[in-house]
Amino acid sequence: MPEIVNIRGLQKKFGKFQALNDVTFTVNAGEVVGFIGPNGAGKSTTIRILLGIIKRDAGIAEIFGKDVWKESLEIHKRISYVPGDVTLWGSLTGGEIIDLFLKLHGRGNQQKRDYLIKRFELDPKKKAKGYSKGNRQKTGLIAALAADSDLYIFDEPTSGLDPLMESIFQEEVEKLKAAGKSILLSSHILSEVERLADRVAIIRQGEIVESGSLEELRHLTRSNVTLATEGDVAVMAALNGVYDFEQKDNQATFSVDHNQLNVILREASKLGVKKFESVPPTLEDLFMRHYEG
Template sequence: MTEVVKIQGLQKKFGKTLALSDVTFSVNAGEVVGFIGPNGAGKSTTIRTLLGIINRNAGDVQIFGKDVWKESLDIHKKISYVPGDVALWGSLTGGEIIDLFMKLHGHGDKQKRDELIRRFELDPKKKSKSYSKGNRQKVGLIAALAVESELYIFDEPTSGLDPLMEAIFQEEVEKLKAAGKAVLLSSHILSEVERLADRVVIIRKGKIVETGTLSELRHLTRATITATTQQPIQPLKTLPGVHDFVELSEHQATFSVDNQEINNLLVQATALGVVSFESVPPTLEDLFMRHYESV
């Protein structure tokens, strides 16, 4: 796969405060990378560095093989960016602002613009000063999606949107992925990241604490089991790797189990006579909370 974004050993300081420390990850063409972490973790600082808004103190940061600080103007010709709080010119209409953004970018598709205005149910004739936060986000999204780019950077893009509009955004991102575009998606909506992301990067206190596909990351935590057996289920409680055992009845219980112990659990459960056995893999939220529950 073609590497579009390359971040290696990124470090950023604000005075004596180390905001980013050894941040390393990449984004490939045809891939959606979910970038998650709470406010203050370093997501926006990383994105601002990628956009050439702020310069790094150390590390190598490239987009399309070009230095993001020295060659930002060339890079910006092929990227689209939507922040979490889109600021607009109040005296212009939404449609005028979208057209201005498209003109500045230089690769706009008016037919695509009109389709997006319809899908996102935006009134383009209203002055932007009358827009709600959700409508301001729609303007940013439409402008970003209506131009031809190779990299799309979304920083909390659906903030203020209702669930229906969130679903439309997700559909558009899936189209970008199918078209071979690279997408970096920073979002607090973990279900959104879980649906869209091929890989996930979790940042905590300026450091990357986990990175990988959801399948790979799920090996790091436990599956949740609900089991019913013909014989009393109590013996499963003391098996290696079994945690949080809750006995619902003499023959039924829910509990979590370490992945490496699932085979042994199945053998022991079979000996008790399995009536039903349901295993639910951990969600992205489970993985996220694993790193933040103590914060």
Template sequence: MTAIVQVEGLKKSFGKFVALKDVNFSVNPGEVVGFIGPNGAGKSTTIRTILGIIKKDAGKVTVFGKDAWQESIEIHQQLSYVPGDVALWGNLTGGEIIDLFMKLHGQGDLVKRDQLIKKFELDPRKKAKSYSKGNRQKVGLIAALSVESELYILDEPTSGLDPLMESVFQEEVEKLKHAGKAILLSSHILSEVERLADKVVIIRDGKVVETGTLDEMRHLTRSTVTVSTKDQVASLVEVQGVHDFQQKGQQATFSIDNKHLNGLLAALGQLEVVKFEVVPPTLEDLFIRHYEN
């Protein structure tokens, strides 16, 4: 499969400040890549380099096989982009701005536009200067989703939206994925990334520190276990891979390295189990693992 976006050894400095040290990842057709990291980690700088807004210092950045800086005009004909804080022309209505963006792109679908306006509950007749942050984001999302693109770059796209509108956005991203579109999603809402992303890229201090599917990354962390028995549950503290063991009566709660789950099951086979729950690690767990220090 040929990658839509390919980033290899990307480096970028602003004066003495090194913003990107060594960034590597790809986005394939029909794939949602979650791009996460705290403020200042290099997410927006990476995205702006992919968009051809910033020129890289070193490395390789291609989109549709074309150089992101030298061939940005051709690239933009096939992509849609929504920033985290959409700036609009205050004296134009939301509907006029959506239509303008669609005309600039050239691949607009008026029927889909009207459907999205209804779904996102936007009043397109109001002047943009009267819109809240959430409504400004809706304008950007509707404009981006109403055109036919092969790549969607979404940088904190649901910033300012309420949970109901976030759900509408997630449904639309699922449709794009099933249509074979490539999606790069940068979001601070980890549950959103966890629901949508096929692959997660974690960036820290300008360098990618983890990349892979959620299932692959979950092998690197621990599950949380709650177990109640009629026997001495305290014996489970001796099982290899058990951490943070806490007991209350005949119930114990602890975390365990996933590679040692078979050993835990063998130990439980020797006890009379009343209750047994295993909660897999969340994306928050993986994220905190990289930033807790």
């Protein structure tokens, strides 16, 4: 698949503070990449560089094969962007602001605009100065989603939205993906990223500490197992690759290295298996692996 976003060895300093250090990842055509990390990890700095708002110190940053700093005007004709805190013109109505954004973009879809206003339950006739944070966010999302872009960049897009509106946003992103669009999604809602993302990049203190598909990353950590047996399940605690073993009666829960699952199954079968459940780690498990302590 062609690379829509190409970031290689990206570096950025603010004074003596190293905000980004050798950040590298890509977004391919027709995929959703989840970009996750806590506040201050470097997510928004990376996105601002991609948008041509700030200049990188070193490395490669390209969108559609074009340099994000030198050719930002051409790039912006084909992208939509929503920040985590949308600022609007207070004297204009929500509908007027959406229309202005779509006119500036040049590839707005009026029918989709009207559809999204109804879906997100936004009052387009109300002045923006009377909007809550959630409604300001809805305005930005509607304007971005109603534009026919090739790349959508979302930086904490559902901040301030209730769970129902979060779900609607996720459904709309899935439609974009089905239409072959590319999405870079920075979010602190890990369940949202897990639902939508084909690949994830985890950033910590300005460095990418893990990247790949969820399946690839899950192979790097342990599955959680629940096992009930007819024989004494306690013998499982002594096997290699078993961790955090807890037993109640003849049922145990523990985590196990992936390369030891076959051994666990063979040994469990000798005890007479009554129940066996193996659950892969969630994105939250993978995330916390890099941030515990």
